[in-house]
Amino acid sequence: MKNSSETRLETAAPVRGWSAGLAQDLYIRSGAEALGLGLEEFAAIILGIIAKFLPAECNANSVEKFCCELRLQDLALAHACAAGHERAWEAFMVRYRAKLYNMASAIARESSAARELADGLYAELYGTALKNEKRVSKLSSYNGRGSLDGWLRTVLAQEFVNRYRKQRRLVSLEEETEAGQQFASPPPEAQISADSRMEIATDEALAGLSPEDRFLLAAYYLDQRTLAEIALALKLHESTISRKLHKLTKTLRKQVLAGLKKSGMSRRQAEEALRVDVRDLKVDLRKRLTQEGDAAAFHKHKVQEPAG
Numbered sequence: 001m002k003n004s005s006e007t008r009l010e011t012a013a014p015v016r017g018w019s020a021g022l023a024q025d026l027y028i029r030s031g032a033e034a035l036g037l038g039l040e041e042f043a044a045i046i047l048g049i050i051a052k053f054l055p056a057e058c059n060a061n062s063v064e065k066f067c068c069e070l071r072l073q074d075l076a077l078a079h080a081c082a083a084g085h086e087r088a089w090e091a092f093m094v095r096y097r098a099k100l101y102n103m104a105s106a107i108a109r110e111s112s113a114a115r116e117l118a119d120g121l122y123a124e125l126y127g128t129a130l131k132n133e134k135r136v137s138k139l140s141s142y143n144g145r146g147s148l149d150g151w152l153r154t155v156l157a158q159e160f161v162n163r164y165r166k167q168r169r170l171v172s173l174e175e176e177t178e179a180g181q182q183f184a185s186p187p188p189e190a191q192i193s194a195d196s197r198m199e200i201a202t203d204e205a206l207a208g209l210s211p212e213d214r215f216l217l218a219a220y221y222l223d224q225r226t227l228a229e230i231a232l233a234l235k236l237h238e239s240t241i242s243r244k245l246h247k248l249t250k251t252l253r254k255q256v257l258a259g260l261k262k263s264g265m266s267r268r269q270a271e272e273a274l275r276v277d278v279r280d281l282k283v284d285l286r287k288r289l290t291q292e293g294d295a296a297a298f299h300k301h302k303v304q305e306p307a308g
Contacts, residue, residue: 017059017060017061017062017063017064018047018050018063022063022064022067023039023042023043023046024039026042026043026046026067026068026070026072027039027042027043029072029073030042030072030073030075030076031072031073031076032076032079032080034087035076035077035080035085035087035088035091036080036083036085036086036087036088037076037079037080037083037085037088041083042076042079045075045079046067046070046075049070049143049144049145050063050066050067052143053066053143053145054066069145070143070144070145071144071145071146071147071148072144074142074144074147074148075142075143075144077091077092077095077148078139078140078142078144078148079139079140079142081125081126081137081139082137082139082140084137086237089126089237089239090237093237093238093239096148096152097228097238099149099152100118100121100122100152100156101114101115101118103118103152103153103156104117104118104121104156104160107156107157107160108160115226117156117159117160117163118156119227119242119245119246120159120246121138121152121155121156121159122227122238122239122242122246123242123243123245123246124137124138124159125137125138125139126239126242126243138155197259197260197263197264197265197273198256198260198273200259200263201255201256201259201260201262201263202256202259204255204259205252205255205256205259206252206289208255209252209289213248214289215289216230216241216244216245216248217245217248217289218286218289219233220245222286222289227241227242227245257270257271260273
């Protein structure tokens with residue numbers, strides 16, 4: 001006689017050939033339990049993929065063959081991470097931290113741009129955006145039909161193209177590539193000069209930061225420390241540091257934007273002003289991020305390197 005769990009597994013969706021036995025087999029092969037995913041949760045993920053890619057009239061053999069060809073271990077890892085399970089994130093970081101930076105370097109071909117690209121993706125993979133009060137992780141869209149390595153490489157490449165096109169709204173990536181001008185820097189006359197109101201708004205936003213936030217920004221952007229180094233110093237998970245930095249930079253941007261509008265700029269003028277290179281601002285970023293020695297004190301008392 002079937003128990004209630006087996007009944008739920010078999011009646012979760014009207015899929016021909018789906019059974020509690022098949023669900024159990026896929027679950028065991030995926031290693032999902034060790035990553036924090038429950039059997040019914042994992043089965044629901046598989047059923048969602050079946051519904052998306054297989055026709056309703058397919059036979060039982062087709063369903064089983066399709067399921068067995070999925071990258072089950074990659075699928076379990078991606079969706080366990082998307083669900084926020086810490087064990088899964090630890091496994092993901094061990095497996096993909098170095099790979100993501102290497103992939104980003106191959107795409108961006110410039111160290112600082114590659115680091116920004118990889119770290120930006122970390123935040124999207126972890127899920128900093130909210131929808132209906134729930135985290136939205138890009139990893140939840142991975143369907144296991146190809147390797148997770150290949151999927152991540154594709155996502156990185158697409159994100160790089162999106163960023164490039166955002167910076168070059170009037171000329172497509174393909175057009176510049178054909179003209180032999182791909183990734184070319186804009187001519188000097190196209191650079192946007194810094195507005196004094198931008199400097200004031202930036203200075204005010206930085207002044208309101210907590211000591212910890214100042215330390216994070218100084219360590220990452222000024223001292224060029226990696227996420228792993230900062231995480232080790234703060235005794236936090238690397239993904240937590242990535243999430244904090246992503247949230248902090250978004251908050252700062254909003255504060256600077258609000259300051260610019262308060263100074264009399266229109267929304268459009270403020271958005272244009274935000275495109276200025278931070279190096280063109282007459283703001284002593286290091287002095288502001290370590291003002292009155294509080295960031296240094298934070299580093300001394302809270303940020304202790306592990307002994308030994």
